Structures are given as C-alpha cells and as structure tokens.
Amino acid sequence: MQKHIERGEKPDARGIWLSMMDSLLTVSRVYLSAAPKKLLVMRVSPFQRLSLRTWLLAVLLFVAVVCIISIKVPSDGHGDDFVDEVEAIRMQPESMAEYSGVPAIPDHSAQHSAEPMNTQSPAQRIAVEMPSFDELLPHLRKSPGALQPSLIYPNDSMRPDIRIVIGVPTVARDKQSYLLPTLQSLAFGLSAAQQQNTLIVIMIGSLEGGDTTAVREQISLIEADFQEYLSSGLFRVIVPPRDWYPEDLNSIEPNLGDSPQRMFWRTKQNLDYMFLMLYCRKLGEYYLQVEDDVLAKSDYMAKIESVITEKGHGKWFTVDFASLGFIGKLFHAKDLVYLIHYIALLYRYRPVDWILDTVFIDRYCPPFEKPKNCSKMWKNYRLVSVTLFQHVGVHSSLGGKVQKLREKNFGQSNTFNAHTDNPPAIVTTNLEQYIHFGVQELYDGHSLFWSSSSPVEGSFILIEFVVVTKVKGLLIRSGNAEHPDDKLDSSSVILYQGTQTEDKFVELTTFNERGVARYEFDEPRSLRSLRIEMRANYSNWLLISELHIRRDLVLIARTRQGQGYF
Numbered sequence: 001m002q003k004h005i006e007r008g009e010k011p012d013a014r015g016i017w018l019s020m021m022d023s024l025l026t027v028s029r030v031y032l033s034a035a036p037k038k039l040l041v042m043r044v045s046p047f048q049r050l051s052l053r054t055w056l057l058a059v060l061l062f063v064a065v066v067c068i069i070s071i072k073v074p075s076d077g078h079g080d081d082f083v084d085e086v087e088a089i090r091m092q093p094e095s096m097a098e099y100s101g102v103p104a105i106p107d108h109s110a111q112h113s114a115e116p117m118n119t120q121s122p123a124q125r126i127a128v129e130m131p132s133f134d135e136l137l138p139h140l141r142k143s144p145g146a147l148q149p150s151l152i153y154p155n156d157s158m159r160p161d162i163r164i165v166i167g168v169p170t171v172a173r174d175k176q177s178y179l180l181p182t183l184q185s186l187a188f189g190l191s192a193a194q195q196q197n198t199l200i201v202i203m204i205g206s207l208e209g210g211d212t213t214a215v216r217e218q219i220s221l222i223e224a225d226f227q228e229y230l231s232s233g234l235f236r237v238i239v240p241p242r243d244w245y246p247e248d249l250n251s252i253e254p255n256l257g258d259s260p261q262r263m264f265w266r267t268k269q270n271l272d273y274m275f276l277m278l279y280c281r282k283l284g285e286y287y288l289q290v291e292d293d294v295l296a297k298s299d300y301m302a303k304i305e306s307v308i309t310e311k312g313h314g315k316w317f318t319v320d321f322a323s324l325g326f327i328g329k330l331f332h333a334k335d336l337v338y339l340i341h342y343i344a345l346l347y348r349y350r351p352v353d354w355i356l357d358t359v360f361i362d363r364y365c366p367p368f369e370k371p372k373n374c375s376k377m378w379k380n381y382r383l384v385s386v387t388l389f390q391h392v393g394v395h396s397s398l399g400g401k402v403q404k405l406r407e408k409n410f411g412q413s414n415t416f417n418a419h420t421d422n423p424p425a426i427v428t429t430n431l432e433q434y435i436h437f438g439v440q441e442l443y444d445g446h447s448l449f450w451s452s453s454s455p456v457e458g459s460f461i462l463i464e465f466v467v468v469t470k471v472k473g474l475l476i477r478s479g480n481a482e483h484p485d486d487k488l489d490s491s492s493v494i495l496y497q498g499t500q501t502e503d504k505f506v507e508l509t510t511f512n513e514r515g516v517a518r519y520e521f522d523e524p525r526s527l528r529s530l531r532i533e534m535r536a537n538y539s540n541w542l543l544i545s546e547l548h549i550r551r552d553l554v555l556i557a558r559t560r561q562g563q564g565y566f
Contacts, residue, residue: 133344136341136344136345137246137344139243139246139247140243140244142243143241143243145241145243146241146243146244147244147278148241149210149238149239149240149241149279150209150210150211150239150240150241150242151209151210151211151215151237151238151239152236152237152238153219153230153236153237153238154230154231154233154236158199158233158283159196159199159233161196161197162197162198162199162283162284162285163197163198163284163285163286164197164198164199164284164285164286164287164288164301164304165198165199165200165201165280165283165284165286165287165288165333166186166198166199166200166201166287166288166290167201167203167276167277167280167287167288167289167290168182168183168186168200168201168202168203168290168291168292169203169205169269169272169273169276169291169292170202170203170204170205170218170292171204171205171206171272171292172214172218177292178292178293178294178392179202179218179221179222179292179293180221180222180225180514181295181392181480181481181484182290182291182292182293182294182295182481183200183202183222183225183226183229183235184225184226184417184477184480184481184545185294185295185296185415185481186200186290186296187200187226187229187234187235187417188296188298188415188416188417188545188546189296189297189298189299189300189301190234190301191301191302194301194302194305195232195234198234198301199233199234199236199283199284200229200234200235200236201236201237201238201276201279201280201283202222202235202236202237202238203237203238203239203240203272203275203276203279204218204219204237204238204239205239205240205268205271205272206239206240207242207245207249207268208242209239209240209241209242210239210241215239219237221514222235222237224512224514224516224518225477225514225516227518228475238276238279240271240272240275244271244275245268245271249264249267249268249271250264252264252267252348255349256349256350266351266352267347267348269351269352270343270346270347270351270352270355271347273289273326273343273352274340274343274344274347277336277339277340277343278340280333280336281333281334281336281337281340282333283333284333285332285333286308286312286330286331286332286333287330287331287332287333287336288304288321288328288329288330288331289326289327289328289329289330289331290327290328290389291325291326291327291391293391293392294322294327294328294389294390294391294392295389295390295392295481295482296388296389297387297388297389298415298416300321300388300389303321303385303386303388304321304330304388307319307330307383307385311383315380315381316380316381316382316383317331317332317335317359317360317363317381317382318330318331318356318381318382318383319383319384319385320382320383320384320385321385321386321387321388321389322387322388322389322390322391323384323387324391325353325391326352326353326356327389327391328387328388328389329356338359339355339356339359342355342358342359343355346358360374360378360381360382361374361378363378363381364377364378364381365377365378392481415448415480415481415482415483415545416447416448416480416545416546417477417545417546418445418446419445419546419547419548420444420445421551422443422444422445422547422548422549423465423466423469423471423549423551424465424466424467425443425463425464425465425466425549426440426463426464426466427439427440427442427443427461427462427463427464428461428462428464429459429460429461429462430458430459430460431451431453431455431459431461431542432451432452432453433449433450433451433452434450434451434452434541435452437449437450439461439544442544442547443463443547448480448543448544448545449461449542449543449544449547450486450541450542450543450544451541451542451543452541453541454537454538454539454540454541454542455488455492455534455537455538455542456534456537456538457534457535457536457537458533458534459533459534459542460531460532460533460534461531461532461544462529462530462531462532463529463530463531463549464528464529465527465528465529468499468526468527468528469526469527469549469551470524470525470526470527470551470552471521471524471525471526471527471549471550471551471552472520472521472524472550472551472552473518473519473520473521473550474494474517474518474519474530474548474549474550475516475517475518475546475547475548475550476494476511476516476517476518476532476544476546476547476548477515477516477517477544477545477546477547478511478515478516478542478543478544478545479514479515479543479545480543480545483541483543485540486540486541486542486543487511487514487515487540487542487543488511488515488517488532488534488538488542489511489512489513489515490510490511490512490513491510491534491535491536492510492511492517492532492533492534492535492536493507493508493509493510493511493532493533493535494507494508494509494510494517494519494530494531494532494533495507495508495530495531495533496508496525496527496529496530496531497527497528497529497530497531498525498526498527498528499526499527499528505531508530524551524552530549
C-alpha cells in the first residue's frame, strides 16, 4: 500500500485490507513461534480456560476491524472521487466495455437509484421507424390538410355496405367532354339491388381546388342530369385540395423522350389516380378503375360480380376488363396501398400503366427474367377477363392529342336504362320507329325508342295513363353515348293534362342542351296524360334511352291494400 501511495496511485480498498491482514498474521506468527511451549495458565475465572494464543488472535482481529473502519487515504484532492469509485464498483458489476469498446448490456436485475442514468450511446438513442407517406411526397409536409378533399358533394353520411367502389377521375377537356355519357353508361348498367352496394366516386382534378367556376359548372351539369343518383348516394363528387399538387408540377425534368407538356399531363394524371385511390381504399371491398371517356356494357356489373364470386378470394392482384390503358382494372381495396406507394415512388418517371407493369415485374418475376417468361409467371396474379369497357374519347385530356382506341371484343355498350315500374299507360307517336325499337317497348322497360326519320315540327309522343295517376316526378333522357346527336333540345317541350284541365295541355318543362328533361312536383299531381311535343325540325333521328314516371309511393301502398287513390 505504501508503494502505491509513494507512486501517487490511488490505493485499492481490497488491496489495503489484504495487505493489513497479511502484516498482522505475520506478526502473530513470529510472536507465537517465540513463546515458550508452557505458559502459565491464568487463574482468573471465567477466562481461565482460554489459551494465550486464542486471546492473541482475538485481539489481532479486533485491531484489524478497527483499522479497516477508520482507515484514511492520504489527502491528495481526490479522496471523495475515490470513495465514489469504490461505491460504484460495489453497486455495479465490472463492465468489459471499458476494455473492449463494446456497449454495455444493461443489467435489469441490478438495483437502480431513484433517477437511473441513461447509459445508451447517441447511436443507440436514434429511433427506428417506418418512413411516412409524406417522405415520398415531401411537398405535403407544408400542408397537413393536403390529404383531405377540398370539396365533397353531396357531403352527407356515407352509405353502409358498399362492396364495389368505381373511381372516375375527370379533368376539363379543350374539345369535348365525355364525362356525362360515361356516367350514364355506368349508372344504366346497375340494377336497383346493385346500386345499393355500389359507389361511383367522380374526382374532378382541379389544380385550384374546389372553389372555382369550372368545378361549380361541372357539378351543375352532373346535378342536372343525375340528381337522382346524387340523392341516392350512388354518385359522389370530390375535388383534391390545391396543396395536393407540388409547386414544380409545371417544371418537372422530362424523361422517356416526352415533351414538357406531356410530362405535366402524365405526372398530374398519376397524382390524380393516387388521390382517388387514397380516398376510395377504405370505402368498399373492391375498387374498379375507369376513366371519364368510356362506355360500359349493359351487363358489366353482373359480369364483374360473377368473376368476384368465382375468384374473389384468390391470390390475384388485378383483373383486367379492358386491354387498353388504365381502364377496367379491378383490385382488392386492401391491395391499393401497395399500388399507391408504387405510384408515389415513380409518379415523376413513368406513366401509370407502366407503373402497374412494374408492380408485377418486381413482385412476381425473378431478376434478369425475360419479359416473355415474366408475363407467363404473373398470369395467375393478373387475370384477363371479358371486355366490359370501350374507350370512346377521341380528343384526349392532353391538348392536341387525338386517339382512336377501340377494344376488339367489346360488342354492344349499355345504351338503355330500363324502368319497369312506370304506371300503366298506352303510349303512341306519329314518328316511324326503327325496326323493333318502339315507344311502348321503351315505356314498358323492354328497349330504347329509336325513330327511323328525323322529327319535325308537330311530331309527338303521347302517354295516356290507364287511370288518373298521382305523379311525383318524371325523367326523360334522349340520345345515348353511342348516338349522342339523336336527341331533343329546348325546342321540344313536355306538357301534362290534369283532372281539372279537361282537354287542355299545360306546358311543364323543356329539354336541356344535353337532351334531358326532368321535373319534380312540390306535391304529387293527379295526371291523365303526358305529351312530348317537338316544335322545330331536327336533322337527326330521335333516340330516347330512358323514360321514368315516378308515382307517389304512399298512394301506391294504399292501392295495394285496396284503399284506392283518393
């Protein structure tokens, strides 16, 4: 111990104790060896039986304990530090980290003080977490509300039990809009039961958000032609917020040999698809992607439901109901998150149909596999079904682009919306019908009406109810997606004959520029007949694709119970 002190080193507590004990034992051995073998026995009771050797050992032990308790380390300014270090050694196990540089493993069995020390290194304190969506789209960090639509119409509660969500992105087109014929075709292909578990989401991709004149005009057109579908919850319109689109959308560096104009168009299209999928992915069980310039076959939903019934729980990723572009693609809604992340990664570098191909290549093909073999490998995950959608848009949303894409095996589109609940009536006209497309067949819900000649001033269609009928409203739609010009306009009117007007007809409403006439009575009106009257000459034939007379449901229920109308 003296050597340690002379060298200026801190004595070790255990070394001090061992050194003192060794010295005491050495002294006692020397003393005992020098003592005579025969010692006088003390005659003092009760210790007379204790030997001198025992007494000597007891004294030596007592002295050793006193020395250990009262030992003072020479004061060199570090005494307190030394005590702290000794206490630390006593309280904690010796760590190999001091010698090897390896971080110590925490000993949870040790007793810790009220304020435990954080022994982790800065590298250990870095949290490991999944990347967030806004790291792929960093411009979203500036606006927390960028993932919420700036407009939802109608904005009432969502219908429950939605099974299939149909996404329809749309933008303004310079030449011609195909949105309304597309929506008509989609709605006409649904039965009343199918409408209850289907939702059609129309997303207007406005760079300025929902509070613009263009958006309001678009919604007004949808509302004028499809108010019943908005009211029932079949249609819903959304608009992304302005902050959804990055500030450099107009200046993204071109790639794949595309012009700056095309780069803007396809990049924005990817962002529109992504926002629509984000909104729809939790609304139903399946998601069907279409565009705003397509026609659907008359029984398209029945065919889709048949495929779902047969293969709905299979391992497929998508089912193609059209071969061209990004239309007619059916996904499990739960799989959209996978596709959304791929679009977020590549929206600046590839068009959306190429991104979908990339998903299949990355997910189902080994590296360095030939494309021909790759397509064979993913055939169980990318199913090809019957063609249910036809691309009809000639003028693309990309200005100046003309496209005449047609599906080879499409067949006939959905051109007629049948209503079999019209009140009993006899329907006549002075127009010649084309083959079997008559007005009575239209009214009874069997086919559309199509004239074989152009209407002239004085042409009419007369609907005479079998009995006086309480009418709540009416809808007559002329033209269809395949023959949009065979329609009526504001020079044609609808008149009615009530119970108090005798033989006089009263003008009710006219057709709008899209060939649709709609009217809702404030209170159910008792009518004897309705008349469609043309007051100008037309250059095209006349096609009526929908005719619906809505009765007062309360009176219908009373009639079925034998109470009569009045």
